[in-house]
Amino acid sequence: MVRRSPARAGQLLADHDVTATSKRVPPTRQGGRIVCRGLAHTFVNARTGESVPALDTVDLVIEPGEFVTVCGPSGCGKTTLLRAIAGLITPTQGQVSCDDVVVRGPGKDRGVVFQELAILPWRTVRRNIAHGLEIQRVPKHEREERVAYFVGLMGLSGFEDKYPHELSGGMKQRVAVARTWAANPRVILMDEPFAAVDAQTRLTLQEELLRISIMSSNSIMFITHNVDEAVFLGDRVVVMTKRPGRIKAIVPVPVPRQERTVEAMADPQFVLLTDQVLHLVRGEVQ
């Protein structure tokens, strides 16, 4: 990953302070607690009958308000894990619970930011961001207030009435992030959301995500194959083995998210951590 320039990061943090004080932060729900017990999943090809094990006995707890990043080689079952927690697939074995309620399908307590573009082309930026709130029948006044807040926070001002095809890739992903946060789920699951944008935009989006995560109390699980990204964002980095995915190691990142700046990233402790995670992941790739 490209190292951040100190000037840019300083400016972004300044923006953050301004936003935090000048606008009322909408109430965020207390983060949910996710517990995965003995989670395993095998895909069966409907045509050939061939079965591919994707996930192998994963036990993982995400504490309320925690930011967990999951890192591993391509095809290690990271996305399968996320989809099982989201309730989009039913795991072959084991179970997921969110705040002690067993997950049986998708629900508004677990929001997802997808890797591929999942904002709706027929809704404007404003209506995309408001979508979750519309589904929850949040009164119009409150809905507009929340949308306006996240539009401002994600730097989408002036684009509210644009359609997604009129936006750049980075802007579209900002809308997707804003949409999930606006709906205010207890847990937010992110599946390599910045994989498709260019390196420069990716940096900005990471910084924005860090900022938005500090200001809200949702629990976050973020999937990536990028080690720098995993260490920069996570309170803990879960490293997975190659297929079928198992948890290889969990590496805590002992720097509070509030203190993560370029300076902190250049700190020997951070560099060492990144190397450690990189080593773990590379051990799997070879």
Added chain:
Amino acid sequence: MRAKIAAGAGDASAGPQLRPRGSVTGSPRGPSRILPLLFVVPFLVIIAAWVLAKSAFGVSDAALPSIGDVIHASSQLIDWGILPYDVAASLYRIALGTALAIVIGVPLGLLLGTSRYGVIMFGPFLRFFRAVSGIAILPLLIIWFGFTETTIQVAILYTALIPIIFSTMVGVRTIPPAYRDAIETMGAGSARLIRDVYLPGALASIVVGIRLGVGYGWRALIAGEMLVGAGGLGFMIFGALQFHALGQIVAGMILIGLLYLVIDRLILAPVEDATVRRWGVQRG
């Protein structure tokens, strides 16, 4: 899709026609203002050929009427009140038939498109009935319903229904699964899913289906009117045959084509412009 009429009318203009479509924003440069009018060219060519056949090769009035005859016949038909009556009858029938086909076809297409085995189970079935055109089932309909309005209506409905069901089904299948996943994880139920994802997502395809449906239905209508004989443009030109009124026949033919162009351009194209074109998701 919009250039389809023009391109379909004359392949000679198909090449240059593609250009203005490429620039969606429509650059105000000179040529792009003239290019959309190119659709007139093939019409002018066929009219010129018509005049030439009459004047240079002396094709008799018994085989091909002159332009003057056609204009004369048209004004006569208007004066007698026959033409407005027949046009109204045909337009009413196509409007009713298409409306019914949309009301029945779109929900059925959504149902098939969203069910896991819908396409596998009903794909060939729909293709089969698409091949058995409305004209081919008219004899059967006449046996069932007699020489009645019902026969014409059922023929239009049947003909327009198949492409609408098919296109809706295909449209739903082409919606990225991530859209459904995304709104399901925001807590949406199936009513929301249909309203917010399936209907708008399939709309581009549905509009294509409706355009095809109206086109096929229009043909079935003319054939039905010829056989049933209860007024309408098909009845008019078929009736003119008995009097060998070639002017009336050709006038009717021109009107049949012209009315379809008007329906397509004035009703269906604006719908497309207001929705799928604005969203940047149009097909074709």
